[in-house]
Amino acid sequence: MTPQAVRTFVEDRLEGYLAELKGLVEHESPSGDKGRLDLLAGTIAERWAGLGGAVERVANDSGGDHLVGRFFAEAPGRAALVVGHFDTVWPVGTIGRLPFRREGDRLYGPGVYDMKTSLILVAAVLEAFAAHGLAPARPITLLFTSDEEVGSKTSRRLIEALARESAHALILEPPLADRSLKTARKGVGRFTLTVDGKAAHAGVAPELGANAIVELAHQVLKIVALNDPAAGTTLNVGLVAGGTTPNVVPARATAEIDARAVTIAGAEAVERAMLGLTAVTPGTRVTVEGGFNRPPMERSPGVAHLFAKARKLGEGLGLALTEGSTGGGSDGNFTAAVGTPTLDGLGAHGGGAHADDEHVAIESIPERAALLAALLLEI
Numbered sequence: 001m002t003p004q005a006v007r008t009f010v011e012d013r014l015e016g017y018l019a020e021l022k023g024l025v026e027h028e029s030p031s032g033d034k035g036r037l038d039l040l041a042g043t044i045a046e047r048w049a050g051l052g053g054a055v056e057r058v059a060n061d062s063g064g065d066h067l068v069g070r071f072f073a074e075a076p077g078r079a080a081l082v083v084g085h086f087d088t089v090w091p092v093g094t095i096g097r098l099p100f101r102r103e104g105d106r107l108y109g110p111g112v113y114d115m116k117t118s119l120i121l122v123a124a125v126l127e128a129f130a131a132h133g134l135a136p137a138r139p140i141t142l143l144f145t146s147d148e149e150v151g152s153k154t155s156r157r158l159i160e161a162l163a164r165e166s167a168h169a170l171i172l173e174p175p176l177a178d179r180s181l182k183t184a185r186k187g188v189g190r191f192t193l194t195v196d197g198k199a200a201h202a203g204v205a206p207e208l209g210a211n212a213i214v215e216l217a218h219q220v221l222k223i224v225a226l227n228d229p230a231a232g233t234t235l236n237v238g239l240v241a242g243g244t245t246p247n248v249v250p251a252r253a254t255a256e257i258d259a260r261a262v263t264i265a266g267a268e269a270v271e272r273a274m275l276g277l278t279a280v281t282p283g284t285r286v287t288v289e290g291g292f293n294r295p296p297m298e299r300s301p302g303v304a305h306l307f308a309k310a311r312k313l314g315e316g317l318g319l320a321l322t323e324g325s326t327g328g329g330s331d332g333n334f335t336a337a338v339g340t341p342t343l344d345g346l347g348a349h350g351g352g353a354h355a356d357d358e359h360v361a362i363e364s365i366p367e368r369a370a371l372l373a374a375l376l377l378e379i
């Protein structure tokens, strides 16, 4: 079976791929560093062009450039969109503290798991296709962005546009801890609440003031009451600030809120409730800004269907694929929300994302390359 051949192909060349991965990890690329991101984009673009892709570098003034690579344009039908990112959460210099290293079956290093190994997966699969003369079921569009770790503000439109023109989206984020693919993700919202009151001398004329912190306390409790864990809706007031000094009635207080929801309807309900908050304390005014910057990735019938196909293909590779959901967001939230069936968590297995022990299980690299190959060849 051909995806098995891809696994063997990658196993036979594993040392070379690990050397390539070392170079990618050692090229540090935090989300905010345009210089480094653009340099890395150049390296990746060259690699993709060498694999026969038509590479488009999407210029980005307010961050690193994004990369689109189109392969097998002559194949029938709409493309399979393969999505990843080459930014990491790690500041420059982390590699000095956490060098790329191999310990047993694990590779350690900043960004190795989330998600530079995914760059190796796509390169290995395309090389294997070329070596074996394999043609995918449809054209392949690779999209690697530079700002996933900071909310994909500059890549969102591009992601959505490519998702709309594609048959389905395969997201190369890490799988769940038990290797399950991700077929649902919560949406992620951010809100800032500001209370404006009126300052006054706390000893001489407190009655002339309107206490913004007291009003904020009312609002915090209203927000906490919006939690509905059974429905998958959670809100966290994670940051508050207010006042100037103890003997002044505070004129201003603020809170920052993280919100998560499982369904688009749930996210809309949270937005309506948050943006509709009004003051309780006379003389104060409440303003709320924000919204869901990642819509929920719902397990739609299209998603379920795509997973069922993947599970069947996994059987052919000796893999018992399972699925699960997560409260964290990814660019899969955007591809799913425009109606494109999306399968997430297709990256290599490992652990410690965004943590010092970030690592990848080496044996999962050929396995995940074979799975990605099967999806591209058969669906």
Ligand SMILES: [Zn+2]
Pocket (backbone or CB within 6 Å): 085, 114, 115, 148, 173, 174
């Ligand atoms: Zn990631």
